[in-house]
Amino acid sequence: MELEKITSRDEAAYRRRYDDACGTAHGLELVGERWALLVIRELMLGPKRFNDLRSDLPGISANVLTQRLESLEAGGIVVKRRLPPPASVQVYELTEWGYQAEPIIQTLGRWATRSPGHDPNLPLSAVSLMLSFRTMFDAARGKGLKATVGFRLGAESYLVRIGDGELHAARGDADQADLTFTGAPPMVAAAVYGGVPLSALEADGALKIDGDRALAERFVTLFPLPPKTNAAAK
């Protein structure tokens, strides 16, 4: 009875495979389930705890998150780890290979922003914002610029370093920056991607800007969006 159940589950799992030697098909078996790629996204800037993942992934339920973390761990993409004392807290972290999934997230994201259906006025996590900077940075526009920009987004703090035509984004202490933004991620996105003037966001208290003001005005121009696709396409 129990055995039969297991057999039937295995058969089902087998039927659910793509049975395709193509790397893309295998990739979909690894990260193609609902939520999987977004879990990876949230871990891309460092390990997180279960409940932090849960709150940064609006709409995921606890049991689905548990299942995804299990299958990602089984696939060698995520490891469950316990932080050393005194923290002694359990976190989930990408493996080295897991971190290499970032181009997938970037390529998919860059392509999808061309969709007419893309709505930038939705909730946005801090990690998404930082990854969007990595993805959308235009080296030509940032030419000659050397600066460190800090972000205080709720409890998390990030540092974006620009220099030599490259951009680095990571967790870090915002106090060391030439300029810091303080506010919710969607407000920063409104300035960078929505074209909302910084002054307007400051006026209603949505965003606080400390430090080099001219740098702030330039920073928001460094991440051009690709043109929308023609709705009446070929």
Place this chain on the structure above:
Amino acid sequence: MELEKITSRDEAAYRRRYDDACGTAHGLELVGERWALLVIRELMLGPKRFNDLRSDLPGISANVLTQRLESLEAGGIVVKRRLPPPASVQVYELTEWGYQAEPIIQTLGRWATRSPGHDPNLPLSAVSLMLSFRTMFDAARGKGLKATVGFRLGAESYLVRIGDGELHAARGDADQADLTFTGAPPMVAAAVYGGVPLSALEADGALKIDGDRALAERFVTLFPLPPKTNAAAK
């Protein structure tokens, strides 16, 4: 009653969204459903008919294919078109933006080949094989090479052109090539990715090679696979 049904379906669809401004999340709403990306893959080298898609996607059922084509069409990724007479046949074709999804497929595929779980000994479609050439071509190894290689894969015929350190793959008449392979796609894959000697494949009739033999021996070395990830990763 009917109205209520529609409302409840809309609510369900709404609940199923990711509610996330991140481009990646929107990308997953567009192509994240099961089979969707593989349907796009099969269309990447030109339009196909419903039943050709069905047979090139082993395991997909007719109703799921119908659903995917509908939602891809709604998303502006695919168009349904009727070929001009005398064919007068209905085909599905990627929009210009749809063709731009190729880097997604490539990035995911390249990343996934590093998985320990990737099994190259599975069925493989002709399009998958051609796209894998585009994805895995090593320009350094192909330096100085100028050649046209033809493939007769069942009813379909393809041409791969190599020159100036670039590789192009498209549907085309294999007769114009310096060299042609005739056989099933997995047999070609065995030679290129599995390290099976061409002579062995010829011996049991799995593969037929016509034309420049030395070119064939070189061709199979042009697509190195990335190293597998360490199973006991960090």
Place this chain on the structure above:
DNA sequence: CGGCATCCGGGAAGATACTG
């Protein structure tokens, strides 16, 4: 035959409540 609607069974996702 090609494309699509319909019905059914099983399983995955979602919501809520509960436990260590």
Place this chain on the structure above:
DNA sequence: CAGTATCTTCCCGGATGCCG
């Protein structure tokens, strides 16, 4: 805080059948 347990709803996959 970090998950389980449970229940419902919905999607996937298979089969059948309709229609051009």
